[in-house]
Amino acid sequence: MNVLIQVFLVCILAYLAYIDLKSFRLPDAITIPLLLSGLAFNSFTNLAFVKPIAAIGGALLGYFFLWTLNFLYRLIKKQNGIGMGDAKLLAALGAWFGWLAIPQILLIASVFGLIGGMVWLAWNRQSHHQPFPFGPFLAIAGIIQLLWPQILQLLLQIHPT
Numbered sequence: 001m002n003v004l005i006q007v008f009l010v011c012i013l014a015y016l017a018y019i020d021l022k023s024f025r026l027p028d029a030i031t032i033p034l035l036l037s038g039l040a041f042n043s044f045t046n047l048a049f050v051k052p053i054a055a056i057g058g059a060l061l062g063y064f065f066l067w068t069l070n071f072l073y074r075l076i077k078k079q080n081g082i083g084m085g086d087a088k089l090l091a092a093l094g095a096w097f098g099w100l101a102i103p104q105i106l107l108i109a110s111v112f113g114l115i116g117g118m119v120w121l122a123w124n125r126q127s128h129h130q131p132f133p134f135g136p137f138l139a140i141a142g143i144i145q146l147l148w149p150q151i152l153q154l155l156l157q158i159h160p161t
Contacts, residue, residue: 002047009096009146013139016089020135026085031092035059038095050098058094061102063087086134093142101145108141109134 012034020026042048042055050058066087073081094102113134120132144151 005041005047006146010143013142017136017139020085020133020139024083024131024133026083026089026135028085028088031085031088035088035092035095038092041096042098049096050100054098054100055095057099058097058102059091060094061099062090062092062094062105065102065106066090082134086138089135089138089142093138093145097142097145105138105141105145108144109137112140113137 012030016026016030016034019030039052039055039059042050043052048055064087066082067084070080070082070084070087073079090102090105093105097105116137117132121130124130
């Protein structure tokens, strides 16, 4: 059953990454149900990844961290710096993986986003002032967060100590 949940999450996150790459949008019709399903999964199943309180805290921390970052950026630059779809996606990831996963997800997404952003801007021959989608990097970080135990186990089997 856990494998089905993992496949579901990987497919949804990959689809969201694709949509964001194509349209610079993360639709509420997908991010909100993903958030609610994460809260329900961790609250009402015995397969939960984290305790319900950690899932609620993750959703709140994920959303309000990016909301606050955008608020501060808007105060300084008089324009949005990040879309609220990204905040909703991070909230959904927090609902699935808990509040302790938020810093890890943000670190992974930021590193991949920095590298990917430079590639994106060079590929599209744009300046660093042009926007690029951050959702795909959040999605990649979410997939890594989800699959990290299996990846680590695989690596340890390949290179036993």
